[in-house]
Amino acid sequence: MAESQKLLEIKNLKKYFPIRTGFFRRVHGYVRAVDDVSFDLYRGETLGVVGESGCGKTTLIKTIIRAIDPTEGSIVLHGKNGETHDVATADKTTLRALRRDIQMVFQDPHSSLDPRQTVRDIIGEPLYVNGIAKKNEIDERVRELMAAVGLDPGYLKRYPHAFSGGQRQRIGVARALSLNPELILADEPTSALDVSVQAQLLNLLSKLQKQFSLTYIFISHDLTVVRHISDRVAVMYVGKIVEVGSTDELFIAPQHPYTEALLAAVPYADRSLKTKRIVLSGDVASPSAVIPGCKFHPRCPYAQERCRVEVPELRAAPGVDGRIVACHRAEELSLAGVKVPVG
Ligand code: SF4
Numbered sequence: 001m002a003e004s005q006k007l008l009e010i011k012n013l014k015k016y017f018p019i020r021t022g023f024f025r026r027v028h029g030y031v032r033a034v035d036d037v038s039f040d041l042y043r044g045e046t047l048g049v050v051g052e053s054g055c056g057k058t059t060l061i062k063t064i065i066r067a068i069d070p071t072e073g074s075i076v077l078h079g080k081n082g083e084t085h086d087v088a089t090a091d092k093t094t095l096r097a098l099r100r101d102i103q104m105v106f107q108d109p110h111s112s113l114d115p116r117q118t119v120r121d122i123i124g125e126p127l128y129v130n131g132i133a134k135k136n137e138i139d140e141r142v143r144e145l146m147a148a149v150g151l152d153p154g155y156l157k158r159y160p161h162a163f164s165g166g167q168r169q170r171i172g173v174a175r176a177l178s179l180n181p182e183l184i185l186a187d188e189p190t191s192a193l194d195v196s197v198q199a200q201l202l203n204l205l206s207k208l209q210k211q212f213s214l215t216y217i218f219i220s221h222d223l224t225v226v227r228h229i230s231d232r233v234a235v236m237y238v239g240k241i242v243e244v245g246s247t248d249e250l251f252i253a254p255q256h257p258y259t260e261a262l263l264a265a266v267p268y269a270d271r272s273l274k275t276k277r278i279v280l281s282g283d284v285a286s287p288s289a290v291i292p293g294c295k296f297h298p299r300c301p302y303a304q305e306r307c308r309v310e311v312p313e314l315r316a317a318p319g320v321d322g323r324i325v326a327c328h329r330a331e332e333l334s335l336a337g338v339k340v341p342v343g
Contacts, residue, residue: 006078007183007215008041008064013073013088015056015063019288031288033059035239037073038314043182046209046216048230048247050223050262052284056239057219061185064217065102066095077101080182100130103176107188109168113160119146119171120156126178145174148211150204166197170204177212186218190225202229223266227251232322235259238285238295241314245323252337255317255325257300260335294328302329 015034018027033056041047049057063070066087075087077098087098106112113122123145124138133141143153149170160168169189176184186205190198206229208214220226226233226247233250235243235258243256254260264278280299285291294300297307306328317323318331327333 005042005044006040007043008078009074009076010040010064011038011074011076013037013060013063013075014071015059015068016071029288032239033287034063034070035287037236037239037241039234039241039244041183041215041217043215044209044213045231046218046229048226048233049217049219049236050221050226050233051236052262053221054284054287055236056287057221057236058187060236061104061187061217061219065099065104065185066090067104077183100179101182103179103181103184105169105172105176105184105186105189108192109165109172110192112172113168115160118157118159119151119163122160122171123174123178126175130179132179141178142174145177148177148208149174164197165193166200169193169201173201173204173208177208180212181214183215183217186216188220189218191220191222198225205229223251223262235262238291239287240295240326242296242327243317243323243325244314245317245320245325249320249323250337252339253320254335254337255320255323255330255333256327257302257333257335258296260337263337266338294326302333304329 013034014036016030016032019029019031020027037060049060051057059068062068064075064087070088073088077085077087079085085094085098087095090098120139120142123142127133127138127141128135139156142156146153146156151167151170151174160171163171190201193201202225205216209216218226218229230247232244233247234241235256237258243250243254243259250259251263254263261278261280278301282299285295285298293309294307294312297303300307310328312326312328314324314326317325
């Protein structure tokens with residue numbers, strides 16, 4: 001993808017939480033929630049981020065929007081006019097301006113909306129606070145946003161409890177759109193919804209992406225959802241990105257053993273599409289544990305001596321354009337993916 005299309009450049013991003021114990025609250029270790037993550041994001045694409053619970057997906061996007069401060073690393077945002085800003089080190093005033101370009105859609109539509117605010121206040125508040133619309137213009141803008149996300153603009157004065165889960169998530173999307181952002185960070189936005197409503201929300205997000213030229217980072221533990229919506233997929237394991245590639249290619253021919261294991265766990269209605277069963281031994285490693293070598297080696301069926309001592313760097317994968325992988329044995333392994341391209 002063209003350099004000029006880069007929207008976000010993340011380099012060596014770390015978020016470590018200190019573990020304090022004892023009377024003096026001394027630090028005796030760290031939870032490495034995000035551990036040296038680097039990737040680029042291009043305008044107009046959807047990057048799906050997958051991995052088991054606790055792998056650092058949510059901490060990653062909270063760090064990107066600076067809801068929490070990173071420990072190290074840079075998050076360079078390329079503006080529409082060619083200017084660049086490092087979100088990681090931006091001061092309060094700059095950060096406030098940058099946050100107009102980066103918005104979040106949250107996982108739980110029931111707890112992410114204030115039950116004491118009307119839909120008008122929820123969607124209109126960012127417009128008012130940021131001085132984008134005057135009081136008398138807000139109703140009109142909120143009606144437009146409600147129509148854009150498929151809500152009846154006549155429900156402007158209703159409270160969140162009057163809406164279904166899917167409709168509440170649409171309110172959350174409308175609020176995220178209100179500042180006309182370039183990038184939306186979606187944190188498991190479909191996981192609290194019924195399957196039929198999930199599909200409607202995914203279709204809505206795709207429609208809005210085209211309509212408003214949006215870029216998404218879409219987090220989910222559900223690989224079928226990620227496959228449906230993403231152009232590229234990044235796989236995370238215990239705070240690290242272990243593989244990134246275009247969705248179809250990565251699903252059909254993974255190059256990291258952890259990606260292979262995740263794909264093997266996807267349930268299919270048609271059993272003939274199922275690949276070999278892979279049962280990983282042990283639990284997901286603790287992000288506070290110091291594991292020498294590859295963090296996946298205690299569970300990897302292909303681990304060798306080198307894997308136990310040497311950390312695999314994220315590097316260009318053999319034979320596939322744009323794929324990066326962190327595995328010593330990527331060249332020699334022939335891993336199983338899913339059998340059908342995305343429909
Ligand atoms: Fe498995 Fe070794 Fe590759 Fe890690 S580096 S994923 S342990 S084969």
